[in-house]
Amino acid sequence: MAYELFGHVASSDLWLPLPISRRRPSVQVVLGSVIETGELIWREPSPSSFACFKDDGAVIVSWPEVRFRVGFDRVVVDTNDDESAADLLVPAVWSVLLALRGQEALHGCAVEQSGRALAILGDSGAGKSTVGHMLIKRGWRVVTDDLLTVDAEGDVQPGPPFLRLNPNQRRQQVQTLDTGGKVRMYGPTCTRRVPLGALIVLAPEYRRPRRLTGMAAASALLTQNYNPLPIHSDHARRRFDMAVDLAGRVPVYGAPPRSLTAVALDQLISEAFT
Amino acid sequence: MSVRVPSHIHFRPVHDEVVLLDTRTGSYRGLNPSATVIWLSLADGADERTAVSAVLDRFDVSSEQAQADLDILVQQLVADGLLERGDG
Incomplete structure (x- = not known):
């Protein structure tokens, strides 16, 4: 399924609460394995326990229940909770992808x-x-x-x-x-x-x-x-x-x-x- | 002595003011309209006399007051690392 999101079209393995698009996707959202690695650039204490790493041009954003590896045109989602992952992808993780593409929010x-x-x-x-x-x-x-x-x-x-x-x-x-x-x-x-x-x-x-x-x-x-x-x-x-x-x-x-x-x-x- | 804008200072006019960003620290500061006239003159490479003239063209102040304001402003901006003194 492809979705419209902040001027981009994303194909996604996750269901997202967004308008469906028939345009060609410029970003792929796929399910996969994500490990915390690279340079730690942000860590928030409990209760959010959020952490963020930079690794080889990608950014890893990590919560206890879901981790994302965000690249310029590909987001890997590692989760057993699709609903939480979708809620975090839109908009929090998407802001990281936009920043990688030179767009601040x-x-x-x-x-x-x-x-x-x-x-x-x-x-x-x-x-x-x-x-x-x-x-x-x-x-x-x-x-x-x-x-x-x-x-x-x-x-x-x-x-x-x-x-x-x-x-x-x-x-x-x-x-x-x-x-x-x-x-x-x-x-x-x-x-x-x-x-x-x-x-x-x-x-x-x-x-x-x-x-x-x-x-x-x-x-x-x-x-x-x-x-x-x-x-x-x-x-x-x-x-x-x-x-x-x-x-x-x-x-x-x-x-x-x-x-x-x-x-x-x-x-x-x-x-x-x- | 001339002054110049250091390479780590990024600035942008907005309305009749200038906003300055220190790209090393992420801190920013604004200048009021008269300070903006002085800043834009100096940032454009003008000497202090030309900057004073620019203030006199825009504001109803005496040349002594404009010069005194410029001296205080430049001193403060240099002390804060937003301007640096050069040769000449």
């Missing part, structure tokens, strides 16, 4: 209306997907969630066709959680790349919603890189250039986490998209 979701995308960035728990969900209920479409990539033309690449929300404790029915403990909310999706119209960064340093310019805009985006792994020798410069390019090209707003009401969001979108 941000941590956020994007929704689209009338041919323009609004991206919402922020740390986990800042309310990115909640804002996205609020807009989906008002006619917007999902472009991507969690991992956000913008191509050289300034277009957001379509990613997973769902938003990942924290489980609603008040809801009575059983909610199925993914590997990250989130509930997937499927809605209308935008499956084509779409011009980015504005970015909102949800972070505690902003007391109220406001437009950011210059260094403040670039700095806000630099704090939202998806992938901190030093995969590439020039990663700092590439991430810097991506942030500065976006800050110069697209209106950037800062807002406190979990703060945006429908009214505030309407005002911000109206200003940004006018």
Whole structure:
């Protein structure tokens, strides 16, 4: 089966929760054996117990239940738990593949209306997907969630066709959680790349919603890189250039986490998209 | 004495400011609009007198104030490794 993912087509031995593609695959995802080897570049303690190695041009990303060997056009998956492997492949491991291909990514979701995308960035728990969900209920479409990539033309690449929300404790029915403990909310999706119209960064340093310019805009985006792994020798410069390019090209707003009401969001979108 | 941008410093203008990246450490810093005018002049190879003129063209300050601001800025940037003094 082949899938569309952030501008690439991947053939995959694993079932992935992604749009099916009829285009020729440029990346292969295969099941196989992966061992931890090479230079250790990252290790997180329990509970994630995540580790990352560089080995002969490939990157090995390893969790207790699944290991990946990520190359430029081939990802080997070593697991007995296909569902966890699929959840980790999209988007966490995919960010490593993109980095190997020279494409940096941000941590956020994007929704689209009338041919323009609004991206919402922020740390986990800042309310990115909640804002996205609020807009989906008002006619917007999902472009991507969690991992956000913008191509050289300034277009957001379509990613997973769902938003990942924290489980609603008040809801009575059983909610199925993914590997990250989130509930997937499927809605209308935008499956084509779409011009980015504005970015909102949800972070505690902003007391109220406001437009950011210059260094403040670039700095806000630099704090939202998806992938901190030093995969590439020039990663700092590439991430810097991506942030500065976006800050110069697209209106950037800062807002406190979990703060945006429908009214505030309407005002911000109206200003940004006018 | 002239100053120059070290090879490990990467910089990009955004709006009316410049953002500087130290590629050795990954740390970055911004310059305000007047400091940006000075930086862009010096990074373009201009001497300090030309940089002061560029500030006077853009901002309503006296030449003494512009020179004093430049001296303080250059001193700070050199101390922080973002500029280095050269010959001449």
